[in-house]
Amino acid sequence: MRDEAGRTVGAVFLAPPADRYGLFVEVGTRPHFPPPAALLGWVQSRLGISNDRQARQVAFLIARKIAREGTPGRFLFQQALEESEQRIVAIFEEEVAQIGMQA
Incomplete structure (x- = not known):
């Protein structure tokens, strides 16, 4: 994922067999003949x-259609992050507060 300035801000690791195609499902592809x-x-x-x-x-x-149009991105990871971001931040804040109380 990239921020507004185009910098990479995260990483996703995929286990086999999704590691072979997951990125292409996420962001799509340019036209090519698979x-x-x-x-x-x-x-x-x-x-x-x-x-x-x-x-x-x-x-x-299908390969010919991909050669003409590419494939659209599904952006599943991006959607999941956006839907979970507030909860993720809350979890980190709770944990930091717990650490602060223990110190």
């Missing part, structure tokens, strides 16, 4: 296409 074979498992599981030939055709069409 290998259709890389989309095959997603096409079969998410779209329920079990016929191999049809799955390859759909994977190619």
Whole structure:
């Protein structure tokens, strides 16, 4: 994530298998042609296409669309942080107050 000045202000660590694609889901991608074979498992599981030939055709069409338009970002981590920020700050403030009382 970046602040208003464009500086990195946080980090997210992803465990496998999300470490291979999580960043691209979060921020999206520019237009590029991904290998259709890389989309095959997603096409079969998410779209329920079990016929191999049809799955390859759909994977190619999706790859072609990504080549034209890229992929939009979902910004799930950013949304989660924004929704939780006040609570996170409150937790830190509570802990700092506890440390202050113990000193």
